[in-house]
Amino acid sequence: MKAYTDYIWFNTKKHREYVNVTDRVAEAVQKSGVREGFVLVSAMHITAGVYVNDAESGLIRDIDDWLQQLAPEGPDYRHHQTGETNGDAHLKSLLIHHQVIVPITEGRLDLGPWQQVYYAEFDGQRRKRMVIKVMGE
Amino acid sequence: MKAYTDYIWFNTKKHREYVNVTDRVAEAVQKSGVREGFVLVSAMHITAGVYVNDAESGLIRDIDDWLQQLAPEGPDYRHHQTGETNGDAHLKSLLIHHQVIVPITEGRLDLGPWQQVYYAEFDGQRRKRMVIKVMGE
Amino acid sequence: MKAYTDYIWFNTKKHREYVNVTDRVAEAVQKSGVREGFVLVSAMHITAGVYVNDAESGLIRDIDDWLQQLAPEGPDYRHHQTGETNGDAHLKSLLIHHQVIVPITEGRLDLGPWQQVYYAEFDGQRRKRMVIKVMGE
Numbered sequence: 465m466k467a468y469t470d471y472i473w474f475n476t477k478k479h480r481e482y483v484n485v486t487d488r489v490a491e492a493v494q495k496s497g498v499r500e501g502f503v504l505v506s507a508m509h510i511t512a513g514v515y516v517n518d519a520e521s522g523l524i525r526d527i528d529d530w531l532q533q534l535a536p537e538g539p540d541y542r543h544h545q546t547g548e549t550n551g552d553a554h555l556k557s558l559l560i561h562h563q564v565i566v567p568i569t570e571g572r573l574d575l576g577p578w579q580q581v582y583y584a585e586f587d588g589q590r591r592k593r594m595v596i597k598v599m600g601e
Numbered sequence: 602m603k604a605y606t607d608y609i610w611f612n613t614k615k616h617r618e619y620v621n622v623t624d625r626v627a628e629a630v631q632k633s634g635v636r637e638g639f640v641l642v643s644a645m646h647i648t649a650g651v652y653v654n655d656a657e658s659g660l661i662r663d664i665d666d667w668l669q670q671l672a673p674e675g676p677d678y679r680h681h682q683t684g685e686t687n688g689d690a691h692l693k694s695l696l697i698h699h700q701v702i703v704p705i706t707e708g709r710l711d712l713g714p715w716q717q718v719y720y721a722e723f724d725g726q727r728r729k730r731m732v733i734k735v736m737g738e
Numbered sequence: 739m740k741a742y743t744d745y746i747w748f749n750t751k752k753h754r755e756y757v758n759v760t761d762r763v764a765e766a767v768q769k770s771g772v773r774e775g776f777v778l779v780s781a782m783h784i785t786a787g788v789y790v791n792d793a794e795s796g797l798i799r800d801i802d803d804w805l806q807q808l809a810p811e812g813p814d815y816r817h818h819q820t821g822e823t824n825g826d827a828h829l830k831s832l833l834i835h836h837q838v839i840v841p842i843t844e845g846r847l848d849l850g851p852w853q854q855v856y857y858a859e860f861d862g863q864r865r866k867r868m869v870i871k872v873m874g875e
Contacts, residue, residue, distance in 0.1 A: 535804070554791055558834060562790055
Protein backbone atom coordinates (compact mmCIF):
# COMPACT_ATOMS: atom_id res chain seq x y z
CA MET A 465 0.00 0.00 0.00
CA LYS A 466 1.20 3.48 -0.88
CA ALA A 467 0.21 6.74 0.76
CA TYR A 468 1.10 10.26 -0.33
CA THR A 469 0.13 13.57 1.28
CA ASP A 470 0.27 17.03 -0.21
CA TYR A 471 -0.89 20.38 1.15
CA ILE A 472 -1.97 23.26 -1.08
CA TRP A 473 -1.99 26.82 0.24
CA PHE A 474 -4.47 29.45 -0.92
CA ASN A 475 -4.62 33.18 -0.37
CA THR A 476 -7.47 34.32 -2.57
CA LYS A 477 -7.80 37.90 -3.80
CA LYS A 478 -11.55 37.90 -3.23
CA HIS A 479 -13.57 37.19 -0.10
CA ARG A 480 -15.35 34.36 -1.92
CA GLU A 481 -13.57 32.56 -4.74
CA TYR A 482 -13.81 29.26 -6.63
CA VAL A 483 -10.50 27.68 -7.68
CA ASN A 484 -10.25 24.71 -10.06
CA VAL A 485 -7.76 22.33 -8.41
CA THR A 486 -8.21 19.31 -10.70
CA ASP A 487 -4.68 19.57 -12.13
CA ARG A 488 -3.17 19.84 -8.65
CA VAL A 489 -5.02 16.69 -7.58
CA ALA A 490 -3.91 14.84 -10.73
CA GLU A 491 -0.31 15.91 -10.05
CA ALA A 492 -0.44 14.53 -6.51
CA VAL A 493 -1.77 11.22 -7.83
CA GLN A 494 1.05 11.05 -10.37
CA LYS A 495 3.67 11.77 -7.69
CA SER A 496 2.17 9.07 -5.45
CA GLY A 497 2.68 6.34 -8.01
CA VAL A 498 -0.75 4.93 -7.08
CA ARG A 499 -2.50 3.12 -9.97
CA GLU A 500 -5.62 1.91 -8.11
CA GLY A 501 -7.02 3.68 -5.08
CA PHE A 502 -8.63 6.82 -3.69
CA VAL A 503 -7.60 10.43 -3.41
CA LEU A 504 -9.21 12.55 -0.70
CA VAL A 505 -9.35 16.31 -1.30
CA SER A 506 -10.33 18.12 1.88
CA ALA A 507 -10.38 21.73 3.09
CA MET A 508 -8.49 22.14 6.39
CA HIS A 509 -10.55 25.18 7.37
CA ILE A 510 -14.14 25.41 8.49
CA THR A 511 -15.02 28.31 6.22
CA ALA A 512 -14.09 26.67 2.90
CA GLY A 513 -15.39 23.79 0.86
CA VAL A 514 -14.38 21.29 -1.81
CA TYR A 515 -16.83 20.08 -4.44
CA VAL A 516 -17.00 18.44 -7.86
CA ASN A 517 -18.91 20.16 -10.64
CA ASP A 518 -18.63 21.99 -13.96
CA ALA A 519 -15.91 24.46 -15.00
CA GLU A 520 -18.44 26.88 -16.49
CA SER A 521 -18.19 30.50 -15.33
CA GLY A 522 -21.95 31.18 -15.48
CA LEU A 523 -22.68 28.14 -13.36
CA ILE A 524 -20.03 29.14 -10.82
CA ARG A 525 -21.79 32.47 -10.41
CA ASP A 526 -25.11 30.61 -10.07
CA ILE A 527 -23.56 28.48 -7.31
CA ASP A 528 -22.30 31.60 -5.56
CA ASP A 529 -25.71 33.29 -5.76
CA TRP A 530 -27.39 30.15 -4.46
CA LEU A 531 -25.02 29.84 -1.50
CA GLN A 532 -25.60 33.51 -0.69
CA GLN A 533 -29.33 32.89 -0.72
CA LEU A 534 -29.36 29.70 1.40
CA ALA A 535 -26.58 30.76 3.79
CA PRO A 536 -26.66 34.55 3.70
CA GLU A 537 -24.18 37.00 5.15
CA GLY A 538 -25.68 38.97 8.02
CA PRO A 539 -25.14 40.45 11.44
CA ASP A 540 -27.34 38.11 13.41
CA TYR A 541 -25.27 34.96 13.87
CA ARG A 542 -24.60 34.00 17.50
CA HIS A 543 -21.10 33.06 16.35
CA HIS A 544 -20.44 36.80 15.90
CA GLN A 545 -20.59 37.34 19.66
CA THR A 546 -17.07 35.85 19.65
CA GLY A 547 -15.90 38.77 17.51
CA GLU A 548 -16.09 36.79 14.25
CA THR A 549 -18.03 38.05 11.23
CA ASN A 550 -18.01 34.88 9.13
CA GLY A 551 -21.02 32.89 10.36
CA ASP A 552 -22.30 32.58 6.80
CA ALA A 553 -18.99 31.07 5.65
CA HIS A 554 -19.35 28.18 8.13
CA LEU A 555 -22.84 27.42 6.84
CA LYS A 556 -21.73 27.65 3.20
CA SER A 557 -18.95 25.16 4.00
CA LEU A 558 -21.47 22.74 5.51
CA LEU A 559 -23.86 23.16 2.57
CA ILE A 560 -21.33 22.52 -0.21
CA HIS A 561 -19.38 20.03 1.97
CA HIS A 562 -15.68 20.31 2.74
CA GLN A 563 -14.33 17.26 0.91
CA VAL A 564 -14.57 14.84 -1.97
CA ILE A 565 -13.01 11.49 -2.80
CA VAL A 566 -11.90 10.82 -6.37
CA PRO A 567 -11.34 7.21 -7.44
CA ILE A 568 -8.00 6.43 -9.12
CA THR A 569 -8.16 3.83 -11.91
CA GLU A 570 -5.15 2.84 -14.05
CA GLY A 571 -3.17 5.72 -12.58
CA ARG A 572 -5.69 8.42 -13.50
CA LEU A 573 -8.46 10.40 -11.81
CA ASP A 574 -11.58 8.40 -12.66
CA LEU A 575 -13.84 11.42 -13.26
CA GLY A 576 -16.72 11.83 -15.69
CA PRO A 577 -16.26 14.07 -18.74
CA TRP A 578 -17.42 17.28 -17.04
CA GLN A 579 -16.33 16.65 -13.49
CA GLN A 580 -13.79 19.11 -12.11
CA VAL A 581 -12.61 19.47 -8.52
CA TYR A 582 -13.05 22.92 -6.96
CA TYR A 583 -11.78 24.57 -3.82
CA ALA A 584 -14.47 27.01 -2.65
CA GLU A 585 -13.23 29.85 -0.47
CA PHE A 586 -15.90 31.56 1.63
CA ASP A 587 -13.69 33.70 3.88
CA GLY A 588 -10.57 34.46 1.89
CA GLN A 589 -7.85 37.06 1.63
CA ARG A 590 -5.81 35.07 4.14
CA ARG A 591 -3.58 31.98 4.01
CA LYS A 592 -5.60 28.76 4.09
CA ARG A 593 -4.78 25.16 3.41
CA MET A 594 -6.20 22.06 1.71
CA VAL A 595 -4.96 18.48 2.09
CA ILE A 596 -4.68 15.97 -0.75
CA LYS A 597 -4.23 12.42 0.51
CA VAL A 598 -3.65 9.54 -1.91
CA MET A 599 -3.94 5.91 -0.84
CA GLY A 600 -3.75 2.74 -2.92
CA GLU A 601 -1.34 0.58 -4.83
CA MET B 602 -4.57 -4.75 -1.17
CA LYS B 603 -7.41 -5.41 -3.60
CA ALA B 604 -9.16 -2.89 -5.83
CA TYR B 605 -12.24 -3.44 -7.97
CA THR B 606 -14.03 -0.98 -10.24
CA ASP B 607 -17.50 -1.22 -11.71
CA TYR B 608 -19.55 1.24 -13.76
CA ILE B 609 -23.35 1.31 -13.73
CA TRP B 610 -25.24 2.94 -16.58
CA PHE B 611 -28.61 4.65 -16.13
CA ASN B 612 -31.14 5.94 -18.60
CA THR B 613 -34.10 6.96 -16.46
CA LYS B 614 -37.62 7.25 -17.83
CA LYS B 615 -38.32 10.39 -15.86
CA HIS B 616 -36.47 13.69 -15.76
CA ARG B 617 -35.87 13.23 -12.02
CA GLU B 618 -35.70 9.74 -10.58
CA TYR B 619 -34.40 7.99 -7.46
CA VAL B 620 -32.93 4.51 -7.97
CA ASN B 621 -32.06 2.15 -5.11
CA VAL B 622 -28.58 0.79 -5.99
CA THR B 623 -27.79 -0.99 -2.71
CA ASP B 624 -27.86 -4.45 -4.30
CA ARG B 625 -25.58 -3.32 -7.12
CA VAL B 626 -23.08 -2.00 -4.60
CA ALA B 627 -23.26 -5.22 -2.55
CA GLU B 628 -22.69 -7.23 -5.75
CA ALA B 629 -19.56 -5.22 -6.59
CA VAL B 630 -18.21 -5.81 -3.08
CA GLN B 631 -18.83 -9.53 -3.43
CA LYS B 632 -17.05 -9.64 -6.81
CA SER B 633 -14.11 -7.73 -5.36
CA GLY B 634 -13.42 -10.34 -2.69
CA VAL B 635 -12.74 -7.52 -0.22
CA ARG B 636 -13.58 -8.44 3.42
CA GLU B 637 -12.41 -5.23 5.14
CA GLY B 638 -12.32 -1.88 3.37
CA PHE B 639 -14.29 0.90 1.74
CA VAL B 640 -16.58 1.13 -1.27
CA LEU B 641 -17.01 4.51 -2.94
CA VAL B 642 -20.24 5.08 -4.88
CA SER B 643 -19.98 8.22 -6.98
CA ALA B 644 -21.99 9.83 -9.78
CA MET B 645 -19.84 10.59 -12.85
CA HIS B 646 -22.12 13.42 -13.95
CA ILE B 647 -22.60 16.85 -12.46
CA THR B 648 -26.38 16.74 -12.58
CA ALA B 649 -26.87 13.60 -10.49
CA GLY B 650 -26.25 12.64 -6.87
CA VAL B 651 -25.69 9.64 -4.63
CA TYR B 652 -27.01 9.54 -1.07
CA VAL B 653 -27.85 7.14 1.76
CA ASN B 654 -31.34 7.20 3.26
CA ASP B 655 -34.61 5.31 3.61
CA ALA B 656 -36.36 3.19 0.94
CA GLU B 657 -39.77 4.70 1.73
CA SER B 658 -41.72 6.06 -1.22
CA GLY B 659 -43.36 8.91 0.72
CA LEU B 660 -40.00 10.10 1.98
CA ILE B 661 -38.51 9.94 -1.52
CA ARG B 662 -41.27 12.28 -2.71
CA ASP B 663 -40.57 14.54 0.28
CA ILE B 664 -36.90 14.63 -0.71
CA ASP B 665 -37.86 15.50 -4.28
CA ASP B 666 -40.19 18.31 -3.14
CA TRP B 667 -37.50 19.66 -0.83
CA LEU B 668 -34.87 19.67 -3.57
CA GLN B 669 -37.31 21.44 -5.87
CA GLN B 670 -37.88 24.06 -3.21
CA LEU B 671 -34.22 24.72 -2.28
CA ALA B 672 -32.83 24.37 -5.82
CA PRO B 673 -35.78 25.24 -8.06
CA GLU B 674 -36.07 24.87 -11.81
CA GLY B 675 -36.26 28.22 -13.53
CA PRO B 676 -35.21 30.28 -16.48
CA ASP B 677 -32.87 32.64 -14.70
CA TYR B 678 -29.65 30.68 -14.24
CA ARG B 679 -26.60 32.25 -15.87
CA HIS B 680 -25.59 28.72 -16.87
CA HIS B 681 -28.50 28.76 -19.34
CA GLN B 682 -26.71 31.37 -21.47
CA THR B 683 -24.61 28.41 -22.70
CA GLY B 684 -27.78 26.84 -24.13
CA GLU B 685 -28.29 24.50 -21.18
CA THR B 686 -31.58 24.33 -19.25
CA ASN B 687 -30.43 22.27 -16.25
CA GLY B 688 -29.02 24.84 -13.80
CA ASP B 689 -31.25 23.48 -11.05
CA ALA B 690 -29.90 19.95 -11.56
CA HIS B 691 -26.35 21.14 -10.81
CA LEU B 692 -27.49 22.75 -7.56
CA LYS B 693 -29.52 19.69 -6.56
CA SER B 694 -26.40 17.56 -7.13
CA LEU B 695 -24.36 19.84 -4.85
CA LEU B 696 -27.07 19.86 -2.17
CA ILE B 697 -27.56 16.09 -1.96
CA HIS B 698 -23.85 15.46 -2.71
CA HIS B 699 -22.58 13.24 -5.50
CA GLN B 700 -21.01 10.40 -3.53
CA VAL B 701 -20.96 8.23 -0.45
CA ILE B 702 -18.50 5.77 1.08
CA VAL B 703 -19.82 2.56 2.60
CA PRO B 704 -17.57 0.65 5.01
CA ILE B 705 -17.07 -3.06 4.31
CA THR B 706 -16.82 -5.29 7.38
CA GLU B 707 -16.51 -9.10 7.25
CA GLY B 708 -17.28 -9.01 3.53
CA ARG B 709 -20.56 -7.10 3.85
CA LEU B 710 -21.80 -3.51 3.49
CA ASP B 711 -21.65 -2.17 7.04
CA LEU B 712 -24.90 -0.19 6.85
CA GLY B 713 -27.45 0.52 9.57
CA PRO B 714 -30.84 -1.25 9.42
CA TRP B 715 -32.59 1.41 7.32
CA GLN B 716 -29.68 2.69 5.25
CA GLN B 717 -30.02 2.23 1.51
CA VAL B 718 -27.82 3.69 -1.23
CA TYR B 719 -29.62 5.78 -3.85
CA TYR B 720 -28.64 7.18 -7.23
CA ALA B 721 -30.51 10.46 -7.66
CA GLU B 722 -31.05 11.53 -11.26
CA PHE B 723 -31.80 15.25 -11.73
CA ASP B 724 -31.48 15.48 -15.53
CA GLY B 725 -32.40 12.10 -16.89
CA GLN B 726 -33.76 10.48 -20.03
CA ARG B 727 -30.22 10.10 -21.29
CA ARG B 728 -27.33 7.67 -20.69
CA LYS B 729 -25.41 8.48 -17.53
CA ARG B 730 -22.88 6.65 -15.44
CA MET B 731 -21.93 5.94 -11.82
CA VAL B 732 -18.66 4.45 -10.57
CA ILE B 733 -18.38 1.88 -7.78
CA LYS B 734 -14.82 1.53 -6.50
CA VAL B 735 -13.93 -1.06 -3.87
CA MET B 736 -10.63 -1.00 -1.99
CA GLY B 737 -9.44 -3.16 0.88
CA GLU B 738 -8.27 -6.62 1.71
CA MET C 739 -2.97 -3.15 5.11
CA LYS C 740 -4.69 -2.70 8.46
CA ALA C 741 -8.41 -2.22 9.10
CA TYR C 742 -10.11 -1.43 12.40
CA THR C 743 -13.81 -0.95 13.10
CA ASP C 744 -15.45 0.65 16.10
CA TYR C 745 -19.10 1.45 16.85
CA ILE C 746 -20.18 4.28 19.12
CA TRP C 747 -23.64 4.29 20.69
CA PHE C 748 -25.57 7.46 21.45
CA ASN C 749 -28.71 8.09 23.43
CA THR C 750 -29.01 11.87 23.55
CA LYS C 751 -31.01 13.69 26.20
CA LYS C 752 -32.39 16.17 23.69
CA HIS C 753 -34.31 15.59 20.48
CA ARG C 754 -31.59 17.39 18.53
CA GLU C 755 -28.05 17.40 19.87
CA TYR C 756 -24.51 17.98 18.59
CA VAL C 757 -21.79 15.78 20.10
CA ASN C 758 -18.05 16.38 19.58
CA VAL C 759 -16.61 12.95 18.74
CA THR C 760 -13.09 14.02 17.72
CA ASP C 761 -11.43 12.30 20.69
CA ARG C 762 -13.34 9.08 20.03
CA VAL C 763 -12.17 9.09 16.42
CA ALA C 764 -8.56 9.78 17.49
CA GLU C 765 -8.78 6.90 19.97
CA ALA C 766 -9.95 4.50 17.26
CA VAL C 767 -7.05 5.57 15.05
CA GLN C 768 -4.60 4.96 17.88
CA LYS C 769 -6.05 1.50 18.55
CA SER C 770 -5.82 0.65 14.85
CA GLY C 771 -2.08 1.24 14.71
CA VAL C 772 -2.54 2.91 11.32
CA ARG C 773 0.08 5.60 10.59
CA GLU C 774 -1.00 6.53 7.03
CA GLY C 775 -4.55 6.13 5.81
CA PHE C 776 -8.17 7.20 6.11
CA VAL C 777 -10.75 7.06 8.87
CA LEU C 778 -14.42 7.09 7.89
CA VAL C 779 -16.89 8.41 10.46
CA SER C 780 -20.45 7.61 9.42
CA ALA C 781 -23.88 7.70 11.06
CA MET C 782 -25.69 4.36 10.79
CA HIS C 783 -29.11 5.99 11.00
CA ILE C 784 -30.94 8.05 8.42
CA THR C 785 -31.97 10.77 10.88
CA ALA C 786 -28.48 11.74 12.05
CA GLY C 787 -25.43 13.33 10.47
CA VAL C 788 -21.68 13.65 10.84
CA TYR C 789 -19.83 16.84 9.94
CA VAL C 790 -16.58 18.71 10.50
CA ASN C 791 -16.69 22.26 11.84
CA ASP C 792 -15.95 24.49 14.82
CA ALA C 793 -16.43 23.63 18.53
CA GLU C 794 -18.02 27.00 19.29
CA SER C 795 -21.34 26.92 21.12
CA GLY C 796 -22.78 30.00 19.40
CA LEU C 797 -22.02 28.56 15.98
CA ILE C 798 -23.56 25.23 16.92
CA ARG C 799 -26.79 27.06 17.76
CA ASP C 800 -26.52 28.93 14.44
CA ILE C 801 -26.18 25.59 12.64
CA ASP C 802 -29.23 24.25 14.48
CA ASP C 803 -31.31 27.34 13.61
CA TRP C 804 -30.21 27.11 9.99
CA LEU C 805 -31.14 23.42 9.72
CA GLN C 806 -34.52 24.19 11.29
CA GLN C 807 -35.06 26.88 8.67
CA LEU C 808 -33.99 24.89 5.59
CA ALA C 809 -35.46 21.55 6.71
CA PRO C 810 -38.26 22.53 9.10
CA GLU C 811 -40.28 20.31 11.37
CA GLY C 812 -43.89 20.11 10.29
CA PRO C 813 -46.93 17.94 9.85
CA ASP C 814 -46.99 17.88 6.08
CA TYR C 815 -44.37 15.32 5.10
CA ARG C 816 -45.69 12.38 3.10
CA HIS C 817 -43.35 10.20 5.16
CA HIS C 818 -45.65 10.83 8.13
CA GLN C 819 -48.38 8.75 6.48
CA THR C 820 -46.32 5.74 7.64
CA GLY C 821 -46.86 6.85 11.25
CA GLU C 822 -43.47 8.56 11.54
CA THR C 823 -43.08 12.17 12.67
CA ASN C 824 -39.44 12.74 11.75
CA GLY C 825 -39.53 13.80 8.09
CA ASP C 826 -37.47 16.88 8.91
CA ALA C 827 -34.74 14.75 10.52
CA HIS C 828 -34.21 12.85 7.24
CA LEU C 829 -33.80 16.12 5.33
CA LYS C 830 -31.45 17.56 7.96
CA SER C 831 -29.33 14.40 7.65
CA LEU C 832 -29.14 14.83 3.88
CA LEU C 833 -28.30 18.54 4.17
CA ILE C 834 -25.46 18.18 6.68
CA HIS C 835 -24.41 14.79 5.18
CA HIS C 836 -24.07 11.60 7.18
CA GLN C 837 -20.32 11.03 6.98
CA VAL C 838 -16.82 12.44 6.75
CA ILE C 839 -13.39 11.02 6.01
CA VAL C 840 -10.42 12.23 8.03
CA PRO C 841 -6.93 11.64 6.62
CA ILE C 842 -4.40 9.97 8.97
CA THR C 843 -0.82 11.22 8.64
CA GLU C 844 2.06 10.05 10.87
CA GLY C 845 -0.44 8.31 13.12
CA ARG C 846 -2.59 11.39 13.79
CA LEU C 847 -5.85 12.89 12.53
CA ASP C 848 -4.70 15.30 9.83
CA LEU C 849 -7.21 18.06 10.68
CA GLY C 850 -6.82 21.83 10.44
CA PRO C 851 -6.51 23.86 13.66
CA TRP C 852 -10.25 24.43 14.14
CA GLN C 853 -11.63 21.27 12.60
CA GLN C 854 -13.61 19.07 14.98
CA VAL C 855 -15.75 16.03 14.10
CA TYR C 856 -19.38 16.20 15.24
CA TYR C 857 -22.18 13.67 15.45
CA ALA C 858 -25.44 15.53 14.80
CA GLU C 859 -28.53 13.90 16.25
CA PHE C 860 -31.82 14.99 14.67
CA ASP C 861 -34.17 12.43 16.23
CA GLY C 862 -32.67 11.46 19.55
CA GLN C 863 -33.71 10.16 22.95
CA ARG C 864 -33.21 6.62 21.67
CA ARG C 865 -30.20 4.34 21.10
CA LYS C 866 -28.40 5.06 17.84
CA ARG C 867 -25.09 4.09 16.38
CA MET C 868 -22.14 5.49 14.44
CA VAL C 869 -19.37 3.50 12.74
CA ILE C 870 -15.69 4.47 12.75
CA LYS C 871 -13.69 2.56 10.16
CA VAL C 872 -9.92 2.96 9.90
CA MET C 873 -7.94 1.71 6.91
CA GLY C 874 -4.28 2.11 6.08
CA GLU C 875 -0.84 0.99 7.09
